[in-house]
Amino acid sequence: MTDQSSKGFPKVLAVAMGRINAADANNNGLLLRNLFAEFPRKNLAQIFSGGDNGDEGFFGKYYQLQSKDRRIGRLFFKLKGLTQNTSNNAFRNSGTEQPAKKNLKSLAMKSGRKLLMDTGYYEIIFRPRLSNTILQFVDEFKPDIIFAQGYNLAFTWLPLMLSRRKHIPVVYYPTDDWSNARYIPETGCHGLLPKITKHVIRSTVRKLVKSASVRIVFNQYMKEVYQERFGVDQVVLMQGDTRSRYDSIEPVRLVDNEVNWIVCTGDFDRHRLPLLCDLDEACETMQKNGINVKATVFPVNDLEELQEHIDSLKHIQFEPCPSHNGLVSYLKGADILFLPERFDETVSLIRLSVSSKAHLFMFSGKPIVVYSDIITGIARYAREEGWAKVVSERDPKQLEKVFQEIIENKDIQKDLIQTANSISLKNHDLHQIQNKFKILLQNVTQNNQKQ
DSSP: OOHHHHTTOOOEEEEOSBOOOSSOSOHHHHHHHHHTTTSOGGGEEEEESBOOOSSOOSSSEEEEOOGGGBTTHHHHHHHHHHHHHHHHHHHHHTTTSOOOOOOHHHHHHHHHHHHHHHHTHHHHHTOBOOOHHHHHHHHHHOOSEEEEOOSSSHHHHHHHHHHHHHTOOEEEOOSSOHHHHSSOOSSOOOSHHHHHHHHHHHHHHHHHHHHOSEEEESSHHHHHHHHHHHSSOOEEOOOOBOHHHHHTSOOOOSSOTTSEEEEEEEOOOTTTHHHHHHHHHHHHHHHHTTOOEEEEEEESSOGGGGHHHHHHOSSEEEOOOOOHHHHHHHHHHOSEEEEEOOOSTTGGGGTTOOOTTHHHHHHTTSOEEEESOTTSHHHHHHHHHOSSEEEOSOOHHHHHHHHHHHHHOHHHHHHHHHHHHHHHHHHOBHHHHHHHHHHHHHHHHHHHHHO
């Protein structure tokens, strides 16, 4: 144990896919920056695969996986590059250029790459390995704990391999039920390959969970299911923030004071984008009923990707996602906060997920509307705890009715805000979360020393 560790800060090696940068809009980056905020940088290191934005990073030391860290690694990175280039070119050429003539060979190669990616079989073929370089990195850092999150097979195998090789205890903290949602082919392939990958995932995750010294989950729903699934105890730590940060930031509005301003933010993918059309329709109805209303979306994803959707909406404006503090100023300036999730065939995949925006909305002191199938974790959390109005059927008319009810009824506004404030302090107080997390890690290192 190092001197710094004896003062209460173990040396932690995070084995996590995306680099934890000094600052970015990535939800997992925010989570880990919050969890490890009090740790000295020199006591934090990360093994990662991508997401490097070029800044100095939040952790003190980094190791990015190289070709030598995978079986047939050179081929893996070559195929990875080809897949990314194909996707980028397809996006750039869509609707603007005539596609190049495809010969059978290139079509077969593209189909093969997509099949390997969709089924996750590439993870099995290009399984990670402990190269001398990665082992040297670990030996030089001398971690007391490996912090693992999974999210794909490689990053589930790696912490297991390192823990067994170097006899380092593992803390496992996934923020959703990723192993049930990964590697579901969109190509309609339901044969042997997806079944093989699913079997390997379930087996590997079970080994990681069973071997971990501490297992942390993101919410109570995950805890209940994981304890039954794996037969071992789970500790709940949700995303957190501080009341003082919100109190110190002034509200900002992008509309006049007489306008009822609806604000939302997030990653607007194929699941959430259609729900903005419902929001627009609800705004249209309110306008016809004499209620002056506008909505603003701050998407985390690139505005260029959303351009065709932006052009089709009458009452919604899109703005670039601001900084962490900048977003709070807009949330505080809003009249209603809108949290859409999904209603499509994939709702069961996020039944254990709670949006990372939930606590941000709660702390903002404004009434919240959750628009999602009740199966999803976020809709259940809002309905059971009462911190938001929930519209659990996809229906713009119901959505409009709830918006109008909130706008016209001050008592409903007050009750929603008070409940959200209470729940935020109970489940999302960052100081309590950080202290609990630190104690968990201290106990792991102390127990490991005794063995």
